[in-house]
Amino acid sequence: MRAHYGKATAAFAMVSALTLAGCAGGGGGDSTAGGEGGSSCEPSSGPVDLTFTTWVPGMDKVVDLWNEENPDIQVKVQTGPNGNSGTYQNFFNQLQAGNAPDLGQIEYDALPNFRVQDGLENIASCENVSDAEDQFVDWTWGQVTFGEDDAVYAVPQDSGPMAMFYRKDLFEQAGIEVPTTWEEYAAAAEEIKAQGSYITNFPRGDVNWFAGNVWQAGGQWFSNDDEGWDVNLTGEESEQVANYWQGLLEKDQVSTLPSFSDEWNASFNEGDQWTWISAVWGASTLATGAPDTSGKWAVAPMPQWEDGGTAAGNWGGSSTAVLKGSEHPYEAAQFALWLNTDPEALALANELGGLYPAAKSATDLEAFSGGVEYFGGQKIYDVFAEASSNVDPNFTWGPTMTQTYTDVSDGFGKAIGGDGTLMDALTSGEEATVESLKSQSIPVKE
């Protein structure tokens, strides 16, 4: 079903790129007004009903809080599978049919796709929106503005700053120092392998995890300006990261189980995995998937490429966007701001949906201030808050990430099977991405 659907997606993306451009011209009477000028984003008169599509569990309860306080702006939550499993495709279909929801949850790596296909309302001129910049972690704001002037296309919702989960007990017993650099990490990998375990698992399917590592190293996969997109999956930093993991793979010092599978969980639960380089949401993944190791884990910053460095990567996170064609962009923008900055809303979204907010005030929330039992009482969220402030704000995603992920992950699969290297996968992924952009008439710089 999935593979089949992927092909349909690709084919449809091409069609919609053309048709949407046409639609934008026709249906843009109200939205051109919304695009430029400061006076354009005005409140509607009378009561307003908004629809909001999200796949975060429990979001309806959070929205209930808003609905109680704002009888004139009632928001209805609609739900579906997570973005790449169908909801994004639905958004594109609905944009084409002109009945998209007012608000939609969109992950950062999918935002450029919606931007390129003109699916997002620019809400920069809506009251309070541009001033909200200071309330969000720097890099997340960069993700929703694309570095354009006078532009805000979504409000940051949650983020996934990365750190290293590690088995404190095992490292202590074995007398191995907890690695702080990637060099030490590789040395530890060798010692751990000698004891018959793995330092970690290389997730072949999670290309966004790999991108998070490139991000940490200071790399850039995409950039764009007036002349078009520059695709660079094979830059110096990508090569550094690819060669590093290639080395660990060739020496069989990392396992290659499919992420989040039963075997993968079991291998963490049985103590075969000593570390996991992952995002903040990984804490609950571990606690559920490896319950027998409770109390034995700890969190440290990601290993660094340079001694004494503090760089961190990011894996995941999403925004609340106002979709093109919404009749009430002002109210939608106000709701999106409230949803992602109100302390009560943030606390409930974390409790029910496991979101780690993109708002800086996250550190004040009770859920993130105490120690976590699973991690021996460590205040792990301090580590992630620190990591979050050390994420490079200039990293840009491309407009066809679903395709890029698929192509690179196919290459990773081959590399793990001994056919080519991770670097080869990036090279072929870059070529395929350039092709895909061209086929959608998106300008590419060669």
Place this chain on the structure above:
Amino acid sequence: MRRGNSPRGPRHSIMSRTGAMLIMGVFTLYFLTPIWWLLVSSTKTGGQITGTAPLWFTMESIPTFFSNIGRLFTYSDGVFGRWLLNSAIYAGLGALLGTIIAAMCGYALAKYEFKGREAIFNIVLSGVLVPATALALPLFLIFSEVKLTNTLWAVFLPSLVSPFGVYLARIYAAASVPGELLEAARLDGSGEIRTFFTVSTRLMAPALVTIFLFQFVAIWNNFFLPLIMLRDQTLFPVTLGLYAWNSQISQIPELRVLVIVGALVSILPLIAAFLALQRFWSSGLGAGSVK
């Protein structure tokens, strides 16, 4: 290979029967193992799924199973029960009405001479070749025009159409409803519609059961159309609901258990429908072969 040609017939017969049994045994195992896994896994907690033998129960299986079922039906305000009900409506009513429509259509094509009959039949037949998935997006755009997306009708109406059902009904009506009988009914003053419902449908019953079963299973398992059409989770059928949960497992790991138990519960109505209607169905297949 055939035993008739061999002088050592009986021995070959035993061998080929053992061979056949062996092959069938292997296939049975192949098909039943995943269901067995599903059954066993639904009696475990999240940690036990990875930590214990995958194909056997644990000591606390029975209480765990009931607590899993309890959580399944209470999670997110009991939305799973709603999904089951939706599936039952889509599949039950959809298959029933779809069967009646297919039966009438196939019967008309088989028993009435009219201009363009073969052309209509061929067009319907070509509909069998078009996968439902390919029609989902055009259907979405059409339903958007009439503002029926995200309603029950968006899934229900397309489910009523079954080209394969029409094909089957025509073939079966041609073979099992004698023209003489219809003549007799007409002479006795019975109207065409009355004849159809009182005489013909009874003769066609085995085929109708088959069509109903096919339609029921197809609608119950239909996933792509609801995925595209529906946004309100209170309208989801159980397949789409479980898929939505499954897509969130990496973030909300406790859903893993609920997806497994939910999958088990969601196949029970299919099994029940097959067991209940199997009797009629196999008699239908048999009747066809005697003709």
